[in-house]
Structures are given as C-alpha cells and as structure tokens.
Amino acid sequence: MPKPIAQDAQGQVQAWIILQRDLEKAPNTVAAYARGITDFTSFCRERGIDPLDVSKSTIAAYLGDLRARPPGGGREGRADDESSPSTSPSNASLRHRLTIVRLFYDHLVEEGLRTTNPVPRGRRGVARHRGERGLVPVHRPLPWIPSEAQWRAVLDAARTDPVRNRLMLALAYDCALRREELCALEASDIDPAHRLVTIRAETTKTKVGRVVPYSAVTGDLLAAYLRERRALGRARGRLFLSTSPRNRGRPIGKWTWSKVVRALGHRADAPRLGTHTMRHLCLTDLARVGWDIHEIAQFAGHRSVQSTLLYIHLSARDLSAKFAATAAELHKARLAVIAGVAR
Template sequence: MDEGVERWLLIQENLGRARNTVLAYRHAFADYLSFCRQRQIAVCDATREHLSLYVRSMTDRPKQAHASVALETSPSGLANATIRQRLTAVRLYYDYLIEEGVRSHNPVGRGRYTATARTAMWGPASHALLPSYSFLPWIPDEDEWHHILTIAATNSPRNRLMLALAYDAGLRREELCSIATGDLDPARRLVHVRAETTKGRRARLVPYSVPTGMLLEAYLHERRKLTRDRGALFISQSRRNRGVPITVWTWSKVVQVLARHADLPRLATHTFRHLCLTDLARAGWELHEIAEFAGHRNTSTTLLYIHLSGRDLSAKLARATCAHGRRMIEIGACLGAAQ
C-alpha cells in the first residue's frame, strides 16, 4: 500500500471511524492503486480523465464470483453501489491531499443539482462522476423463506441463533457479530446494541421473541463446551480458532453457503434485516417506530429498507374504506353500465 494512503488510513482509524469503514477504504484503495500501477498513473497527479478510465474499468471488468456483488442490470461489472463506495474513498483521500497542500483540486469532485432555469444565475450544472441508481431490496417470498429455514435447520446452534437474531432484532452484520454476553437481558428478552458497534453510533435496545430465546438457551449450552469466559457471544468452533470471537466475514461465509444450498444467490446478510423491517411495515408499524427499531437517524433511510410488493399494496387498497374506495365503486358502476 502507498505510504501516503497508509498515513491517511491511520488518521481515519485514529479519528474513530468504524473498523469496517476503514477496511472498506483499504479495500477500495488496493483496487485503485492496482489500476494506477497498470496504467502508470501517479496517484497524486491523477486527473478527472484518469478517474473516468477507472470507472470504466470497474464497469467493464468480469462479473464477481458471488452474485450478491454483481450488478443486477448488467451481465458484467461491479455493482453501482460498490463503484460509488470506492469512489467515495478515493474522493476523501484527495480531499486530504488538498488539505495537506499536495493538490489544488479533487479529480473526483462532488455532484450538485442545478435547475436548468437557474443555470444562468448560479452557473453551469455540475454532475457527479457516476450516476446513482436505487434498487429495491430483494427479500424472499414465503416459499423461499421456508426453504431457507429448512436448510438452516441443519446448521449448528450458533448459526441458527445468528439467523434468528438477524431477523428477529433486525440487526446489521457488525451489530450481530459484536454482541457480548453482557449485552443480553434474558429475563426481559432484550439485546443492548452498543453505540460503538452501530453504523450511526447510536445505542438502542431491541427485543427478541420466545423462539429466539429458546435458540439462545440451546446455543449457550453448546458455548459452555468451548469456553465459560464472558465476552463475545458468538465464538469460533474451528480447531484453529476455537473459542475466538468470530468476525463479520465468518457470518458472511455462513450466509453465502446457505444461499448456495438454497439456490438463492441474492440472499445476503442484510436480507434478514430488510425482511424484518418490511414485515414490521406490513404489520402496521408507524414509520418513525420502524426507524427507531432499526437505529436510523432519518426515516428516509428506513424507506430504502422497506419493500412492499405489489401484492401488499393491493391488499392495502382492497381494505381501503375511505373516499378512494367509494369513488372506485362509483367508477365501476358508471363505467360498467356505460358498456
């Protein structure tokens, strides 16, 4: 890794950035530096043209091994979100170089929306280096969900509990893997999600159900065979790392294997959280309640997680008894009689 990049990554770590965030930055820069070396581009002297070539290289490269990171609308190339994540890391690094006086401008830049009618007043419009696309989150239907559970039932008590908690409490991958034994309140069936493990640095208490409590009891019995020490709830069962706290990558591999056996390549660790929040919306929870449960600062973020299908919306419409329903009866009566 480039010395300047290493220094910048150390600064991010010292500033308290989440461990996964720093790892994502490091991974992004490993890819960017590899591109620069292949094209013989000096990182500090890169231009917007060079960045456009980097974007092209990411959109044209062969599809990744796992379908969960492949662009849904394209036969090849990285996902739009992955490309934007890597460009964000590169942009932040060039911001740092500007602050240090190494560069005068950022080749990545920032997109700004300028209305056409106001262009003359506010200057020319500036577009982001890469357009952003928002895809509906994939969640399994009922048959797919039961198929997932049938296959997961053959897993270890630890993996079964992790799946149950991921859905039941709507936990992110980092939050799930970071649960400590002291974070559990079995008497009230609550999990304390510590602020330092969350994406938004906001602590919260989330409940879990009776079935999850039974799975927890079964897992704790198995855990005592590995260690009686307090600390991380989920620990490794392998011979090499026996009793060591698992990493987020361990959980990701578990879900990847589950997805492969279920023949559901779009299944990912975040799917359980998406499904949980969607089910809460289906159950009639208010948006602000779901946001509080999920740990979102803004309800607009919550909306990205909720996937109400056309069938859900049709059912809501069928239950409508307000003016909309009355008018539709009138439309049906009038237009039907006119035929």
C-alpha cells in the first residue's frame, strides 16, 4: 500500500504552488504546475520515497514512468505494453513535466531544504562535452509551411468567412503575429493613416514591443471590419469582438481563434494549418525576397537571430533554385573527377 507523503513535503508542494500564484503567473500555468508536481509526488508516494529526498535515479525512474503512458495519460492511464512504443508522449511533453519538477527543486534549494537539484539541466557548448546534458533531448522539427497551392486553398476557403476572421488571418500573416499578440490587439494599436500596427511589449512572448506595417488589402479589410465593430460596441478596447449571442461585444480569446483556424484548415484540406502557420510563412517569405536575418528578427520581435533561424523554412524548391543560380557550377567542378568527367 502506498505510503502517505510526508507532511513537510506536502506543505512544501502547497507552498510552491501558492508562490507561483503570488508571482502572478498565468492561471493556466499555475494549474499546469500544480498538476505536474502533484503527479510527481504521487509517483514518489507509490514507491515510498520522500519527495524532499529524491535522487537523480528517482527522476530517471519517473521519466520511464512518463514514457510508459499514452499521450495525455495520467498516472492511472499508464501503458505497460512495451510493444506499443508509438503511444509514448512526445519529447516536448516529457521536457515540460521535468521542467515543472526542476523548478520545484530549485525552490527547495533556495529555501535551504536541499543542497542540489536532482533534475539535471541541459547545457550548451563545452558543458555538453562534460556530460552536463538534460535527460530528454531537444527535437526541433521543421515548421510546416504551406505550398502556394495549399495557401491559395486556405485563402479560397476563407473568402466566405466573416470579415473579422479574414482580417485576423490577414494581420497574422502581414505582421507575423503570434496568437496571443493578435487577440490582444486594441483599436488604439492600429494606425490606419500609415498602415502600421503597434505590438505592445506586455502582449509579447519576449516582452519586446515593435511596430510593423500591413498591406493595402489588409487595410481594406480593416475598414470593413471597423464598420461592423461599431455595431458591437463603441469602446476602444480590444479590436476583435465576439458576435455570438452569448458573448456579443466581448473580446474574443485565443482559443476562439484557434477554433477558427482549425475549421479553416479542415475546409481547405490543410489539416496542419495552425495559428502559428501565418507567422512562419511571413518570415519565410521575407527571407525569400532577400531580407537580412537581422531585419527579419526585428520584424518578428525576436531577441536573438538564432530564434529567427528556427522560424525560417525555405522549401526544397526555393533552395534548389538558389543552388542552381549560385553554387551548381562550383559543386560540379569539385565533384567532376568521381563522376568520370574529364576536367
């Protein structure tokens, strides 16, 4: 029978969760931290381990327990059948769970209840050669970028959408907006006279504000939407308002926009379309037309060009055309001998 969690450990868990709330973390973040650390302490209780006195081996065992579960599965949903590796959760999910545990033990170290953190941090550069690696490797798959035909299908499917949704799609692409940035736009952030959008620092992931332009097409959609918006409410506030009978005139949330994009992708036969696709496509298009990487980083609101490089995904056709125009003859000359071609 599982041993109860020591009272001291349970108190520290509750204190840490309260601390996250008092630090004004987003409610969803606090809830995720609470679920994650509660799951870990349940794992410890099943094995009779005091959560205040775990070792790296306990963390490794917990990681194995997580891998044995189906995606999204709780402790009651573990999959013990090793013949079904395809049901394992993603590396991103595993890293998220371990990050929660690591933050909890950072707190314990700061409080003087432990001297070390049992969850190893992944390090870059020289430190990685010293064996200082994270328990779960980072996988960075290429972002999905729609082809010209796929993007045209998305636009064709959007033609019948309300003008608000079409404007949001256009702004998301024109300005490379994150979902949160788009939904947080206020009417006062728009400068129609100069076709500029101000993305306020407090609405961004990196807390870096920026001002970016939008196209004439988007300007026409904006003018049409503002006429509709005046019927929903005269207050400046949020730009995008709900038209549903239940929430009429209230700002729409990021999940509403996610549902709109998901439905649009379904109608366009582009199931991989997401709210971030327009941002990826915009930054890639800027690279296609010759923008400097630093200019693209500033446009995107990235602190580092390394982040920008992860977003830019030139298609095989783009790279093939550039290769043919700039490097094909050089490569041919260097490899001529092994092909039996006389130099």
